[in-house]
Amino acid sequence: xxxxKHLRSQPPQPAREDVIVxxxxxxxxxxxxxxxxxxxxxxxxxxxxLGGISAQIAKLKxxxxxxxxxYFVIDAAQHFRLPASKASRVxxxxxxxxxxxxxxxxxxxxxxxxxxxxxxxxxxERGWYRGLAVVNGLVVPVVNHNAFxxxxxxxxxxxxxxxVRVVVTA
Amino acid sequence: xxAEADKSYVLFPLGEKRFALRAETVTExxxxxxxxxxxxxxxxxTGVLVRRGRIVPVCDVAQVLVGPAAPPRKFxxxxxxxxxxxxxxxxxxxxxxxxxASAASVPLTGSEPAYVSGMLSFGNEIVAVVALEKLICAxxxx
Numbered sequence: 001x002x003x004x005k006h007l008r009s010q011p012p013q014p015a016r017e018d019v020i021v022x023x024x025x026x027x028x029x030x031x032x033x034x035x036x037x038x039x040x041x042x043x044x045x046x047x048x049x050l051g052g053i054s055a056q057i058a059k060l061k062x063x064x065x066x067x068x069x070x071y072f073v074i075d076a077a078q079h080f081r082l083p084a085s086k087a088s089r090v091x092x093x094x095x096x097x098x099x100x101x102x103x104x105x106x107x108x109x110x111x112x113x114x115x116x117x118x119x120x121x122x123x124x125e126r127g128w129y130r131g132l133a134v135v136n137g138l139v140v141p142v143v144n145h146n147a148f149x150x151x152x153x154x155x156x157x158x159x160x161x162x163x164v165r166v167v168v169t170a
Numbered sequence: 171x172x173a174e175a176d177k178s179y180v181l182f183p184l185g186e187k188r189f190a191l192r193a194e195t196v197t198e199x200x201x202x203x204x205x206x207x208x209x210x211x212x213x214x215x216t217g218v219l220v221r222r223g224r225i226v227p228v229c230d231v232a233q234v235l236v237g238p239a240a241p242p243r244k245f246x247x248x249x250x251x252x253x254x255x256x257x258x259x260x261x262x263x264x265x266x267x268x269x270x271a272s273a274a275s276v277p278l279t280g281s282e283p284a285y286v287s288g289m290l291s292f293g294n295e296i297v298a299v300v301a302l303e304k305l306i307c308a309x310x311x312x
Contacts, residue, residue, distance in 0.1 A: 027208055080209035118218065119253040120227040120260060120306060123211035132208075132218070132225055139206040139218055139225060 015114045019133065019142060021106035022091065025082035028106070028140055030133060035145040037094040038066075039105050045073060045090070053160040057153050064099050066092065072157055073099035074148045080128065098149045111135065114142060178272050179290060181297060182247050182264040184236045190271075190290055190299045191249055197259065198248040199268050214306065219246065219261050228261045229306055234285075235298075241265050251302045260302060273297075284308060 018033035045062035048054065059078035064071040071092055077085040079100075087101035114131035127150075129141045149157070178193035200221065205228050207217035214233060219226045226248060232240035243263030251260040273290040282289070282298065285305035290297045 025209070029208070081211060082209055115225045118225060118227040119256055119258055120215060120229065120251070121210055121212050125210035125212065128209070134220055134223075134225070137220060139208065139220060141208045 016110060016112055017114075018108055018110050019140075020091070020108050021140065022076075022089075022102045023104045023106065024076040024080060024102050025085040027080075027082070028138070030111070030140045030142045031091065031100075031145055032130075032142070033108055035093055035095075036091050038092040040090050040092065042088065042090065042101075048072070050160055050164065053157055056156055057149075060149070060153075060157065061101065062099070064090065064092065069097065071097050071099040072149055072154075073101055075101045076148070077101075077103075079148055081124070093145055093148070096146065096149070097154070098145075100145075100148050109135065111140075111142070117141075177275075178270060179297075179299065180247065181269045181271055182262070183266040183268075184232045185240045185265055187236055188295070188297050189235060190297050191247065191262075191302065192299065193270060195249045195251070195302070196247060197250060200246040200248055200261070202244060203246070216263075221248065221259075221261075224259065226259045226261045228263060229302070231262055231300065231302070231305055232265075234305060235300070249302055251306065253303065253306065260306070262302070275299075 019030035020033050020036055021028055021030050045064055048060050048063050059075050060072055061075045062073035064073055073090060085103050087103055089102050089105050091100045091102060093099065111133040114133060116131055117126060117129050127147045128144060130144045131142055133140045133142050179190040180193050180196045181188050181190050203219050205217040205219060214229050216228045216230045219228055243265055245264050246261040247264050247268060248259055248261050250257050273292055276289040276291045276296060278289060285301050285308060286298045287301040288299035290299060
């Protein structure tokens with residue numbers, strides 16, 4: 001079967017960077033290696049249950065105390081609206097108080113280009129991904145790590161915790 | 171401006187019915203490739219294909235045009251589609267071979283869905299011309 005016309009080539013933006021490949025719900029995704037401070041097991045996670053906040057941000061499952069800082073741990077499967085999956089690792093993110101529960105982490109690799117998410121994708125995924133990488137013919141979405149717990153959600157969590165602190169100390 | 175009677179269309183089958191796209195929008199009829207999927211929430215999109223280094227979204231219009239009972243799709247018709255302000259390639263899974271044809275258009279009755287931009291007559295067969303961008307946008311905002 002011959003092409004009716006040739007596709008116009010529109011090369012993606014060259015963007016060499018190291019990414020960590022991880023799995024959630026059977027999907028392979030990637031995150032900028034520089035955005036991850038630590039990858040660890042499920043030890044030391046404290047279930048997060050705070051009525052109003054848990055109802056508003058159901059994907060927030062645990063907190064993790066590390067070096068005097070509190071990280072809010074997000075269930076990646078729930079973030080990506082996938083069925084519940086078997087999380088076994090936590091990616092602790094750098095510069096933001098967020099951890100991400102994933103099924104497994106795979107490897108660090110270098111990507112040479114990042115394709116824009118096609119504009120036909122119009123829903124939540126536009127915030128979830130920075131773009132798509134093609135690795136050996138496989139398409140791997142590169143996540144926007146700031147979207148796991150965005151500014152507005154973080155504000156809700158902090159305000160809720162502050163209210164609790166005031167009640168406890170009063 | 172092309173006269174209505176001179177327009178060419180690519181006719182594509184979805185099960186027992188055929189539909190048409192304006193030929194100038196179609197760039198390629200591709201063999202089945204593996205559709206690659208990742209988490210997303212946009213209706214009708216089933217994943218993406220990688221074609222000559224480009225990432226092409228796959229829009230399964232059969233769900234709207236013939237319903238869930240459509241037989242397995244065998245080929246991908248790749249067409250230019252205006253999404254927002256940009257022209258983008260979109261792959262449409264079809265269930266069999268496609269055909270390039272010219273035909274006189276039949277007047278619209280006004281009761282057709284918004285994504286039907288025209289009707290073509292081929293003997294006893296009436297084929298709807300699909301405005302892909304309208305179909306995708308309608309589903310995306312549904």
